[in-house]
Amino acid sequence: MAPPSTFRGVNSCSSLGIGLAGFGTVGSGVWNTLHRNGQLITGRTGGGVTLHISKILVRDPARVRATVTEVPREVFTTDWRALVEDPAVDIVVELIGGTTDAFEIVAAALRARKPVVTGNKALLAERGVELFALSKEMDTPIHFEAAVAGGIPIIRTVQDSFIGNRIHSFSGIINGTSNYILGRMTDAGLTFEAALAEAQALGYAEADPALDVNGWDAAHKAILLATLAYGFPIDPKEIHVSGIEQVRPTDIAFAKNLGYVVKLLAVIREHADGSVELRVQPSFIAKSNILASVHGVFNAVAVHGDAAGESLFYGRGAGQDPTASSVVADLVEAARSLRQTTGHRGFLPYRESGELRPVSETSTAYYVRFDVTDRPGVVAEIATVLAAHRIGISGIHSPVDPSDPDAEFKDMVFLFHTCSFGKLQSALDEVAELDCINSTPVVFRIETLG
Ligand SMILES: NC(=O)c1ccc[n+]([C@@H]2O[C@H](COP(=O)([O-])OP(=O)(O)OC[C@H]3O[C@@H](n4cnc5c(N)ncnc54)[C@H](OP(=O)(O)O)[C@@H]3O)[C@@H](O)[C@H]2O)c1
Structure with a gap:
């Protein structure tokens, strides 16, 4: 029998070229992971997937970067078109962040029928409708495990493992920075400002921590989870988001006295009438609830499926290695998609519209x-x-x-x-x-x- 035909000429033992847009925290983590565990990955895929990074996009190629193996100078470029169009690039990984250049890169890669891997929740929450439509049109997947809860494989869980479930709800602590800040206010009695300064000094918060503390980083992730679970596009303007800037030591003290802890919580719930509730805000949760014991920069997502019942996913929601772990898993998935003659396993919206509960x-x-x-x-x-x-x-x-x-x-x-x-x-x-x-x-x- 003839061997199965291959997509775009990628045969079963090719080495696949990766164009890595962004070589900061996560991008250099991807380089490290592929260099540490490349043989393991090839072995686990039955010798089918050999991944090598053939181009890297940065703003400043001269900058010294700490990596496990030296990156050859000629791999760097500052021209994203050169990366996407390079014939040696089979898969494009977008890790530059933001919603402008990142959008151009992802869209150009899809048009070139190159599978995309991204960790950019802001991009997908704000412009996912356009990008997923293009993905469908070009029959080329976008993988985004790293976009929600860093190293926790929650996207794949919802897309694959829970595919047979009607998902009743998610409740999640999905921003590690705000969880760290609230934890320090609770355990050490710090003010919001002092806890934020500490998080910044430890590298847990960005120089501009706005999206972490105003709830929008968590909201972007919640939008992606809800989109996967309920299948229709969600307009960020329609959801209720409030951050932790208003939490004061007096609130923390009250919560303690009353048997609660304060957490920035994302709540997603489907109601009996089919409407979907989605909100992110600081919330009091009982000390006895399992989410109350999620400390520091850790994340946790509780998922309630009608068949599976309650499941809890816990782990590192950010950071170089945990996030690279998710990106690399997506890279292997993208590599596999290149072998499929029809269809792909990236996300496709499956409902034209749905209703968000006001x-x-x-x-x-x-x-x-x-x-x-x-x-x-x-x-x-x-x-x-x-x-x-x-x-x-x-x-x-x-x-x-x-x-x-x-x-x-x-x-x-x-x-x-x-x-x-x-x-x-x-x-x-x-x-x-x-x-x-x-x-x-x-x-x-x-x-x-x-
Ligand atoms: N950090 C985390 O723990 C984490 C977790 C989950 C998801 N993510 C997501 O992953 C993405 C990357 O995050 P990160 O923390 O790795 O960011 P980062 O450390 O700031 O790195 C960004 C990289 O992109 C490059 N870059 C930025 N804008 C560019 C442009 N316009 N043209 C060319 N290169 C550009 C930078 O180049 P230079 O090196 O020359 O400055 C840098 O290498 C973001 O979408 C973020 O939300 C991050």
């Missing part, structure tokens, strides 16, 4: 901190407005010692029974009009998970 219609219990003027009657004034909106109060607390005559009565904390966010928000808008309220109330969700 955040106003999502319900949890809440913790709300009010910045109040210290005078008699404040609690009653707030409670009256809330009662008029039929919002149930489950607790009222003041952080200061009420027996201390000199104590400043400034932060008032209310705990509310479960109600829709829309209903709570209308009540809080009215409370904010009271002259005893000095700034916008700060709201955290109290989540019941699993």
Whole structure:
């Protein structure tokens, strides 16, 4: 019998050339992993996959880079077109970050029918609709395991291992930097600013940590998970995202006293009517919940499938080697796709449209901190407005010692029974009009998970 035909002439024992766009933290990790474990990979694929990096795109080729083996000077280029168009490049790996040049590189690679591997969640969350459409049109895959939770193989789990499940929900800690900051505020009593400075000094946070602390890095990852699980494109403008900048030591102390910890949580849930809830915000979760014990820069994603039930995926959500591990796994997958005569295993949206549940219609219990003027009657004034909106109060607390005559009565904390966010928000808008309220109330969700 004749051997199966091959795609683009790549036969079963070819060495495949990789064009590596980006040679920073992750890109150099990919170089290291392929040089350390190249033989192992070839062995594990039955001798079928030999990968070598034939071109590397950087901004500054002269920069000294620490790698396990020296990178020949001639491999570097500053011209992304030269990388994508190089006939020696079979697979393009995009690890430069951002959504402009990265978009051009990925789109050009797809048009050239070269499979793409990327770790760029911002690119796929913001411009994935265009890129996945192009991927479909060119019948050329985009692999993106490294884009969500670094070294944790959650993308493949959702795409392959859970393919027979209706996925009810995900709850995840998917930004290691904010988890580290909240952990240090909890364990060492640091302020947000001090914990952030520490994270930066240790290299856990970027020089510009905005996307980590404002929740958008986690939101980009959540969008990708939801897109995979529910199959329709999600517009980032339609989801509710808030970050950890507003978390204060007083919130952390309250959470502790009440038996909770504060985590930046991504919640994705499919409702009975088919609508999908997707939100990212600092949340109170019970100390006994397994996600409460996810410390430092680690990530965890709890997935609830109708057949598999609850599963938890835990590991390093970022960093050079863990992220390179996911990129290399995708490279092998991309190499295999080059041998397939039809179809590919990259992501294809399978529903034209779906419905995101408006955040106003999502319900949890809440913790709300009010910045109040210290005078008699404040609690009653707030409670009256809330009662008029039929919002149930489950607790009222003041952080200061009420027996201390000199104590400043400034932060008032209310705990509310479960109600829709829309209903709570209308009540809080009215409370904010009271002259005893000095700034916008700060709201955290109290989540019941699993
Ligand atoms: N770091 C992580 O732990 C991690 C985890 C998961 C996913 N990711 C994702 O992986 C991607 C790369 O992250 P990273 O941490 O490796 O970034 P990085 O350390 O900042 O490295 C970026 C690399 O891309 C090159 N580069 C950037 N813009 C370029 C341009 N316009 N033209 C040519 N080269 C350009 C830089 O060149 P020079 O070297 O000359 O400056 C550098 O080599 C991002 O999308 C990130 O979100 C990162």
